[in-house]
Structures are given as C-alpha cells and as structure tokens.
Amino acid sequence: MNAASFRSPWFWMTLAALGLLALFVLYPLVNILSASLFGEGPSGWSRLVSTPKYIEAILNTLILASAVTVICTIIGVPLAYVTARYSFRGKALIALLPLITLVIPEVIAAQTWLMMLGNNGLITKAMREIGIRLPSFYGWFGLITSMSFIYYTYVYIGTVAAIGKFDVQLEEAAQSLGTPPALARIKVMLPVILPAILASALLVFTMTVGNFAISMILSHRLPLLSVVTYQAAVAEGTSSITMQSTLASVSVLIVMAVLFVNRWIVSRGRYEIVQGRGARPVPLKGLRGALVAGSAGLVVAISLLPLLTITLGAFTTARGPVMQWGEWTLDNLARVFVTAPEPLVNSLTYAGIATFISIAFSAIVSYLVVKKPNLVTPAVDYISAIPLALSGTVLGVGLLAAFNGGWLPLTGTPIIIVLAYVIRRMPFGMRNGQAVLHNIPNSIEEASISLGVAPVRSFLRVVLPVMLPAVASAAILTWTTTVSELSASILVYSGGRETLPIQIFRLIDSGLMAYASAYGLVLVAVILIPVVLANRLFGIDVFSSK
Structure with missing residues (x-):
C-alpha cells in the first residue's frame, strides 16, 4: 500500500x-x-457438562433441527419439482403463496397454531365434541409441525430455482440412450440440484437451532437450547452472565459446525448447473392433475392457516383468555x-x-x-x-x-x-x-x-x-x-x-x-x-x- x-x-x-x-x-x-470461560464462580463449561438439563436441551435441539430439516426437505423438494415441471389448475397460486409464509412472524405462527390446536383450540374443541381427542400440541408434535410448515418454504425456493436453471437437454440425452425418464431424473438431474437442496436443508437446520419464538411458546417442559439460554439470561440478569454466555457459545459452535459442513459439501460438488433450455412444463389434466394440485394445494393451505386464524381472532370477542368464536x-x-x-x-x-x-x-x-x-x-x-x-x-x-x-x-x-x-x-x-x-x-x-x-x-x-x-x-x-x-x-x-x-x-x-x-x-x-x-x-x- x-x-x-x-x-x-x-x-x-x-x-x-x-x-x-x-x-x-x-x-x-x-x-x-x-x-463463559472466566465468569464468576465455576466455569460455565463445567456447569454445562454437569447439569443434565443443559445436556438434554442440546440433544433435544439437535433432534428437533434434524427432524424439521428432513420433513421440510420431504415437503419442499416434491413441491418445487411439480411446480417447475408441470402445469395444472391453480399452479400460479401454489407457486406464489408459500412465499407469504416468509413474512408471517414466527411468534404469530406459534400463537395461531395454539389457537387452532392448543388445549382449548378451535379445532381441538370441535374434535372433542365428536369424541376425538387430539394429542397435545405442546412439545415435540407442535414444535415439529409448526416449524416444518414455516421452513419448508426455504427448501422450496432453493430447489425450484435449481430445477429452473437445469438444462433439460442433459436429461433428454440420457433418455435417448435408453434410460427411463424417472431414472434419468435420478441419475442426471438429482446430482446437479443436490447441492442446492443440501444448502437449503442446512439453512433450515441452523434456523431451527436458533429459533426462539416457537420454541419458547410450544416447548412447554421440553428443554431446548434457545429456551434455556433465555431462561439463564432472565435468571442471571446483567450481574452474572456466565451461564447464558456459555449456552450462547454452544449455539454459535453448532451453527459454525453446520456452516463448515455446508461449505465442505458445496466445495466437493462435482456437478455444475448448466444454464440452457429449461424444461417446458407438462400439462396435467384429469385425475392426475387433480391429485397433484390437491396435494400441493393442501400443503400451501396448511402453511397459510396462521394468516386466516389471526384475522379471525383479531375480530373475535373474548372474555379474558376465553375466545367467543362467532361473536365479532x-x-x-x-x-x-x-x-x-x-x-x-x-x-x-x-x-x-x-x-x-x-x-x-x-x-x-x-x-x-x-x-x-x-x-x-x-x-x-x-x-x-x-x-x-x-x-x-x-x-x-x-x-x-x-x-x-x-x-x-x-x-x-x-x-x-x-x-x-x-x-x-x-x-x-x-x-x-x-x-x-x-x-x-x-x-x-x-x-x-x-x-x-x-x-x-x-x-x-x-x-x-x-x-x-x-x-x-x-x-x-x-x-x-x-x-x-x-x-x-x-x-x-x-x-x-x-x-x-x-x-x-x-x-x-x-x-x-x-x-x-x-x-x-x-x-x-x-x-x-x-x-x-x-x-x-x-x-x-x-x-x-x-
């Protein structure tokens, strides 16, 4: 210089x-x-490994993040594929509406899921009146369900972009050599879009690890890393921050490890997305079109339920915690x-x-x-x-x-x-x-x-x-x-x-x-x-x- x-x-x-x-x-x-290393009293790390609640919170967080990531991938990848490769009635809405979930705050999503499926939720009460008792929405069931129907959108966005950039001529070349269409997609297209799927899935994993709003509202008595970190911060205040800092450090280490894995996977990728002629969407009609549209529409509709529920709830009369549904x-x-x-x-x-x-x-x-x-x-x-x-x-x-x-x-x-x-x-x-x-x-x-x-x-x-x-x-x-x-x-x-x-x-x-x-x-x-x-x-x- x-x-x-x-x-x-x-x-x-x-x-x-x-x-x-x-x-x-x-x-x-x-x-x-x-x-975390030099705080007042014993080291935060020694307290961490000697406290079963903290170890359980870390393990629960990893299990939750893994489960949500797998489910989001199972939902997001097929939805992206049918959106990119087929045309059917209602496709424009199905392709666009999942993006709205990105601007619904997580605290609202957790709240509205409780309003529908909580212990006194609208759907829970309706099912109870006909003799069907739904499982409690607190704990694993509620956490996995609500997070999956929020975060699948990230997998959907990343995958549909990768499929859109894929040159369909490579797939056609494989078919011209006698490979069946379905097998050609698995052998040719899947390896090319796999890095995008993995990157999106790892993003979901890190977001689940750091999630606070849904975890705090729905975890109930299930220890999770973000929840116990918040509880430690409230308990310690600003006078002693040893434990909250240690738990925060664990969260950072988990995210850093996941980002390292992400970079390692991407760097080892041997395939590139070849920009060329994209596949022309295949029209789907009759029963097959109805099944695809119905399945995709159901996923999107469930993910948008929080928006409908909060609109109804805002105009519903309540007496304390009791909602008077039907009274405006x-x-x-x-x-x-x-x-x-x-x-x-x-x-x-x-x-x-x-x-x-x-x-x-x-x-x-x-x-x-x-x-x-x-x-x-x-x-x-x-x-x-x-x-x-x-x-x-x-x-x-x-x-x-x-x-x-x-x-x-x-x-x-x-x-x-x-x-x-x-x-x-x-x-x-x-x-x-x-x-x-x-x-x-x-x-x-x-x-x-x-x-x-x-x-x-x-x-x-x-x-x-x-x-x-x-x-x-x-x-x-x-x-x-x-x-x-x-x-x-x-x-x-x-x-x-x-x-x-x-x-x-x-x-x-x-x-x-x-x-x-x-x-x-x-x-x-x-x-x-x-x-x-x-x-x-x-x-x-x-x-x-x-």
Missing part, C-alpha cells in the same frame, strides 16, 4: 467501518466467550390503535431507524469492498457476514455482556434495540449491494472522475443511482424482517419500550389470544403493505434476493 492510499478518503472510511464492526460485532462475541368486535383493534398504541409506535420508530442505518452502512461498505479494495476490506467483508451465523438469542446475550455499564452503557436505552436490529439484518443489504456492484463497470465511475468530479461525489452521483433498485429491495427485506424481530429484542428491551412482537409474546404468555391476534394482524399489515407497495409501484420483488 503506497502513500496515496493513506490519503484516500476510501481507506479511512474502510478503517471507520472496521472499527464499528469490531466494536458492535466482534466485541460482543468476545465478551460471550470470555464470560372491534375492541381488540381499538386497543392496538387507541388504548395501548405504544408497541406499534415503538416498532415503527425502531425498525425505521434501524432500516435506514443498516441500508446506508451496507451500501457504503459494499462499495468499499467491491470497488475500493485494500488490505483492510477483506476483514470488513468477513466480519460483516458474522451475524448470519448468530441467532437472535446469542446476539442479545452478547449485547448485554458488552454494553451493560462500563464505558458505553447502552442497556435500558432504545439505542441497544436499534443496534440489535442493525446487526442482525445488515448482511441483507451487504449481499444485495455487492451483487449489483459486481455488475457495474469501473469505467463509468472513472469517466466521472476524469471529468473533474471528486471520488465521493462520483459515488453519490454515478454509482449510487445505479445501485438504488438493489438498495430499495434490500431496504424492504430489512424492514420486513426487522419489524418482526423478537429473539434479540426481548433480551435487551426495557419497560415502556415493548415492540409489537414483544407485546404479542407477553399477551400469549398471559393467555390473551384475542388481543394478541389484534396486535399480530397489525404487525402482518405493517410487514405486507411495504412489500405490496414496492412491488406494485416500483416493480421490486423482495423475494428475488432470497
């Missing part, structure tokens, strides 16, 4: 970005690890907008500020990494990707460990909530920004500089306008995921700063499902309205980045 590099504003901006990432990403992680009222929504609007206001304020900061920071850092590389940018790139491997619970514990008192006391302020949002969702903007910058020729910016425009002004006037569609898409995606965030914010929030997900969680814990439904319906509207407006007015497909 020469002297001119040190005089460049980009170099100092890179150093500033590295400093911020070191402070707000690396520093909390270091605090988690140090607290607007009182629940009046509570959201008139009686207790603070959670809505807090969510809009915190998520709005976090989205702006996250997107602005991501756009600048992406530009530095792609267009102005130096000795520091690789470290910036790597550190900015770390939040992808962190669950919200781990991040919350890390922020509490790092910023409770000391030289930068943030605990008890709204700043720490916004900070949690920014760190968790920053990689979305980074991914979108870097993807579009790789496609922008350097000559465009160089031409502007050669005409006498300063480098920073050239970025603002030439590069940034080209990036705007990707930045806008990342902003919508960041907003939708930030406003529904629960696992980190529930650990770092203080009284009077409840957000919509936190308020819903507290109401569910109190059994007030009607009020929870009203807040949940407003939360879904807050998420979906920007998505619809971005698509209709600006043609932005928020799901294209997934």
Whole structure:
C-alpha cells in the first residue's frame, strides 16, 4: 500500500467501518466467550457438562433441527419439482403463496397454531365434541409441525430455482440412450440440484437451532437450547452472565459446525448447473392433475392457516383468555390503535431507524469492498457476514455482556434495540449491494472522475443511482424482517419500550389470544403493505434476493 492510499478518503472510511464492526460485532462475541470461560464462580463449561438439563436441551435441539430439516426437505423438494415441471389448475397460486409464509412472524405462527390446536383450540374443541381427542400440541408434535410448515418454504425456493436453471437437454440425452425418464431424473438431474437442496436443508437446520419464538411458546417442559439460554439470561440478569454466555457459545459452535459442513459439501460438488433450455412444463389434466394440485394445494393451505386464524381472532370477542368464536368486535383493534398504541409506535420508530442505518452502512461498505479494495476490506467483508451465523438469542446475550455499564452503557436505552436490529439484518443489504456492484463497470465511475468530479461525489452521483433498485429491495427485506424481530429484542428491551412482537409474546404468555391476534394482524399489515407497495409501484420483488 503506497502513500496515496493513506490519503484516500476510501481507506479511512474502510478503517471507520472496521472499527464499528469490531466494536458492535466482534466485541460482543468476545465478551460471550470470555464470560463463559472466566465468569464468576465455576466455569460455565463445567456447569454445562454437569447439569443434565443443559445436556438434554442440546440433544433435544439437535433432534428437533434434524427432524424439521428432513420433513421440510420431504415437503419442499416434491413441491418445487411439480411446480417447475408441470402445469395444472391453480399452479400460479401454489407457486406464489408459500412465499407469504416468509413474512408471517414466527411468534404469530406459534400463537395461531395454539389457537387452532392448543388445549382449548378451535379445532381441538370441535374434535372433542365428536369424541376425538387430539394429542397435545405442546412439545415435540407442535414444535415439529409448526416449524416444518414455516421452513419448508426455504427448501422450496432453493430447489425450484435449481430445477429452473437445469438444462433439460442433459436429461433428454440420457433418455435417448435408453434410460427411463424417472431414472434419468435420478441419475442426471438429482446430482446437479443436490447441492442446492443440501444448502437449503442446512439453512433450515441452523434456523431451527436458533429459533426462539416457537420454541419458547410450544416447548412447554421440553428443554431446548434457545429456551434455556433465555431462561439463564432472565435468571442471571446483567450481574452474572456466565451461564447464558456459555449456552450462547454452544449455539454459535453448532451453527459454525453446520456452516463448515455446508461449505465442505458445496466445495466437493462435482456437478455444475448448466444454464440452457429449461424444461417446458407438462400439462396435467384429469385425475392426475387433480391429485397433484390437491396435494400441493393442501400443503400451501396448511402453511397459510396462521394468516386466516389471526384475522379471525383479531375480530373475535373474548372474555379474558376465553375466545367467543362467532361473536365479532372491534375492541381488540381499538386497543392496538387507541388504548395501548405504544408497541406499534415503538416498532415503527425502531425498525425505521434501524432500516435506514443498516441500508446506508451496507451500501457504503459494499462499495468499499467491491470497488475500493485494500488490505483492510477483506476483514470488513468477513466480519460483516458474522451475524448470519448468530441467532437472535446469542446476539442479545452478547449485547448485554458488552454494553451493560462500563464505558458505553447502552442497556435500558432504545439505542441497544436499534443496534440489535442493525446487526442482525445488515448482511441483507451487504449481499444485495455487492451483487449489483459486481455488475457495474469501473469505467463509468472513472469517466466521472476524469471529468473533474471528486471520488465521493462520483459515488453519490454515478454509482449510487445505479445501485438504488438493489438498495430499495434490500431496504424492504430489512424492514420486513426487522419489524418482526423478537429473539434479540426481548433480551435487551426495557419497560415502556415493548415492540409489537414483544407485546404479542407477553399477551400469549398471559393467555390473551384475542388481543394478541389484534396486535399480530397489525404487525402482518405493517410487514405486507411495504412489500405490496414496492412491488406494485416500483416493480421490486423482495423475494428475488432470497
């Protein structure tokens, strides 16, 4: 690096970005690890291995993640195949509707499954009246069912994209050599799309390990890693963080191991997706078409039941925890907008500020990494990707460990909530920004500089306008995921700063499902309205980045 590099504003901006990432990403992680090893009293790791509950929680989490991953793969891969390879009545809706599950917050999904199949659920009561007793939805049954019908969408998206890119001429060549069609798909297409299936499945595994909302609501007495981590954080508070830090470290190690396996599998792949002529969908009619459409439609309908249930619940009269189904009222929504609007206001304020900061920071850092590389940018790139491997619970514990008192006391302020949002969702903007910058020729910016425009002004006037569609898409995606965030914010929030997900969680814990439904319906509207407006007015497909 020469002297001119040190005089460049980009170099100092890179150093500033590295400093911020070191402070707000690396520093909390270091605090988690140090607290687990050198906290007050016995080492957290010695307490971990000597406490059966913690060992059981780790094993249960691995079993749950494995079961959900297998079921999601069994559901997602066939659904992706029939969507990509066949045309049938209702296909357009079946192909699109699973994406809606991505914007239904998990706390709402858990709540609505309980409203349908809980001990006093609508379906449970109906079955009981005709002499059929359904198994308890708490524990393994509820956890596996609810998570599977949420996370299968990730396998579906990854697989349908891989099948769409597969060159059908390879399959036809195998058939021309006498291989039966079904066997040709297994021998030719499956090995090519297998890395995409495995990558999606491993994503489901890591998301299940870090899941908090569903685990906390439905696990009941079943120990799970995210639940016991939260319980340790509540029990220890901020005075002693040894055990919560140790459990958070275990979660990080599990995710790191899974990501390592993912990278190893992908690196060993001997097949590439050959982009060419995709297969023309085969029309399905008659009984066969009805069976395919019915099976696919049933999966999609079940996954969308939470959206229907929460809509009904928001307008249903309730007396305390007892829902009066069939009696309608607007009182629940009046509570959201008139009686207790603070959670809505807090969510809009915190998520709005976090989205702006996250997107602005991501756009600048992406530009530095792609267009102005130096000795520091690789470290910036790597550190900015770390939040992808962190669950919200781990991040919350890390922020509490790092910023409770000391030289930068943030605990008890709204700043720490916004900070949690920014760190968790920053990689979305980074991914979108870097993807579009790789496609922008350097000559465009160089031409502007050669005409006498300063480098920073050239970025603002030439590069940034080209990036705007990707930045806008990342902003919508960041907003939708930030406003529904629960696992980190529930650990770092203080009284009077409840957000919509936190308020819903507290109401569910109190059994007030009607009020929870009203807040949940407003939360879904807050998420979906920007998505619809971005698509209709600006043609932005928020799901294209997934």
